[in-house]
Amino acid sequence: MALILENIAKHVLLTPEEQELFLSKLETNTYKAKTILLNAGEVCKHSYFVNSGILRSFNINDNIVEHVLSFACDGWWMSDMYSYFSQKPGQLFIEVLENAEVVSLSKENQEQLYLEIPKLERFFRILIENSLVANQQRLMDNLSLPAEERFEKFCSKYGTLVHKVPQKQIASFIGVTPEFFSKMKARLLKK
Numbered sequence: 691m692a693l694i695l696e697n698i699a700k701h702v703l704l705t706p707e708e709q710e711l712f713l714s715k716l717e718t719n720t721y722k723a724k725t726i727l728l729n730a731g732e733v734c735k736h737s738y739f740v741n742s743g744i745l746r747s748f749n750i751n752d753n754i755v756e757h758v759l760s761f762a763c764d765g766w767w768m769s770d771m772y773s774y775f776s777q778k779p780g781q782l783f784i785e786v787l788e789n790a791e792v793v794s795l796s797k798e799n800q801e802q803l804y805l806e807i808p809k810l811e812r813f814f815r816i817l818i819e820n821s822l823v824a825n826q827q828r829l830m831d832n833l834s835l836p837a838e839e840r841f842e843k844f845c846s847k848y849g850t851l852v853h854k855v856p857q858k859q860i861a862s863f864i865g866v867t868p869e870f871f872s873k874m875k876a877r878l879l880k881k
Contacts, residue, residue, distance in 0.1 A: 693765055694739050694793055701816045702809040715799040721786040728784040734773035736794040740766050743790020747782045758862040832865050840864040
């Protein structure tokens with residue numbers, strides 16, 4: 691549990707008693723690759739912290755095409771934020787891509803922690819603000835940058851994932867077809 695406490699300590703300092711209370715509200719599980727943690731149409735009742743492994747969130751459109759929204763690796767949080775905060779059915783799947791140890795925090799326990807350890811509300815506000823900024827930047831990149839630059843940004847943000855995640859999922863994340871991605875990568879390798 692050291693990793694999650696380090697993650698929190700980047701933004702707020704918890705006393706040993708607060709750390710103990712926080713940890714008591716968490717559930718840690720190990721999952722095999724291809725395990726679905728959340729299905730589209732379900733209400734998201736947990737946020738997930740990755741101790742080890744890789745998760746992805748994605749949507750499947752009416753044409754049965756997957757659109758990858760995000761990846762999470764060691765030390766990252768993931769949730770279907772729309773569903774988690776509204777407590778309405780979401781549109782995202784959350785899948786384990788690589789065997790993972792994942793810490794779950796239920797919405798109910800998170801709300802209780804806000805009352806018992808108010809500084810955690812600040813911590814999660816900072817996470818949400820950072821997520822909002824990153825999502826807006828990604829949207830602007832998808833609207834204005836060429837695919838090669840979007841791939842370069844992916845590599846700098848998710849460098850460890852480039853060789854661990856299927857190429858078609860990276861293509862989906864940067865908004866191109868797998869065929870285009872393959873040709874683009876071949877061009878980049880020739881440079």
